[in-house]
Amino acid sequence: MTDLVDVHAHLAPINAVRLASIQGVEWRPAENVMVLDGHRLGMRALFEPQQLVRWMDQRGVARALVSIPPPLYRQDLPSSQALPWVTYLAEELLAMCAASGGRLGALLHLPMEHPDLIATTLNEFGDAGFEGIALAAGGHPNIDYADACYELMWSWMDDRGSFVFVHPGACRDPRLDRFYLENLVGNPYETGVAAAMLVMKSVPSRYPGIRFCLAHAGGVFTTLVGRLQRGFDTARPGVDLNAEAPMQAARRFYVDGIAHHPALIQMIKDIVGDDHVLFGSDWPFPMGMT
Template sequence: MNHPSPTVDVHAHLLLPEAEALVDGLPGLAEARALDARRNGPAALAVNGPMVRDRLPKLTDTGARLAAMDAQGVDVQLVSPSPSHYHYWTDEDTAEKLYRLVNEATAAHCSAAPDRLRGLGLVPLQHPRQAVRALDHALAQGLAGVEISSHAPGRELSDPAYEPFWSRAEDTRALLFLHPFGCTLDERLDRWYLSNTVGQPAENAVALSHLIFSGVLDRHPGLKVIAAHGGGYLPTHIGRSDHAWSARADARAGCAHPPSSYLRRLYFDSLVHDPYVLRELVRVAGADRVLLGSDFPFDMGTEDPVGALRAARLPEADFHAVRGGNAAALLRKD
């Protein structure tokens, strides 16, 4: 059987030193870094620095990226800025400068290999009034959409202030890559890298629950949201959400259908680090809603995303859909 679809990795990152230079020394940066340090703890920070330095060529140089993709058997990457560039603490003026710089720099990085690299920009979720403008700017650069975190300071994704953003994203068919950065459980997760191993999937589950239970996905059924890390804990524990929706009036007050039904309106990357969890994700979301993801090139990713997918022993058609068919259709690569 012929499978012409390219192998597409939808979870790959780009580091932009010029973005960090833009915010360097600004009021608020030191406080944000202190919060990040408290959340991660000293042991994690001691590992993170060398880990990122070792991967700088793959994070910044297009040639190194393409060589690594060749080694992995990946044809196309959807490149998103490192979530460390969100900087949701910045004021409106700085936030606009930042999203413009990041969007333009990401587009420039991908333009070196336009057949193999597609990009995502950023929007300042801390300033909802800027979100539509930032999305439009990203799309004007030729980017496929934008990357967002699981929340902004004082605002969940269910906040009504984001309604214009969801409407614009739906109308433009922009991709929204939901990738948390930082967990509000704070110092409870400051040892053993729990800030990532527990924090990231917890934040994914909370953010997706806000989109589901608030009715955002009812009001905007055409949204194209891709959840990183397989959607975190939510897909494998969605039965508890369904039970609450059935048993309690307060739980079902905001959304029209059982929560599990919305999983088939979302997309999920395959980065769950367990073939049985990946099989369950495909079962509950549908083989047409799961996309290959590696978290390139960080240490919490996988260096062999296709091998990790193959380990799930999916039916052949499902394997190829996840390997690249689904993402190729989203990116209009077919």
């Protein structure tokens, strides 16, 4: 067994008794299907952590950091329903990973679309045994990574040297409804916007203890950072020239290696650094490396 760690794996924790009391969620064990606000999630491997561990054994992966998949973000919930849902996810994902004999580590999902709930979630679960934090890159109009409402969260993460995995939520552009573009284009776009906002607000340089890791090889951020730098160099309107230069800030990010083209991987290594490209599988989704 190697010491390889997968930083990008997904599981959906199932506790049938608890789910029965959660509004908008239904677990159908005979079908291995979870229904979330009317949408079916039927990828069986998401509900069976032992499948992930077997996959890891076959490929020599020692450990995996597990986050919930985007369908479980449920970003349209009001605050009153979002808090019990986030609580369920935290408790059950932690329990699922704890039962793996050390093979799986849980990432705490924070409700970025509800800034008022973040402090409550961190106070309850921030020191509960999670190995990092998972954040939705977008998917809701309230999510703006440059907003001052997140400063206390960044400070908390910086103090603890947190590993923070940034993963796209939904991309609500109706033009992307066809051809699977919601995923193919929308996912990397959402991550790129989140990373650009972090850079332009100097979050990585002001909170250097945070180890930001961007899903899907950084999304479009790694291909657009040169353009961000050009906007910085030419003092485009709205660009804060007191911020850390984008090309320098890019070296602070980690990314997984899910780029789907070897030439792109080499470019990403040139931008973030060879040692900042981490192994990620996107288990069990077909857009990863199943």
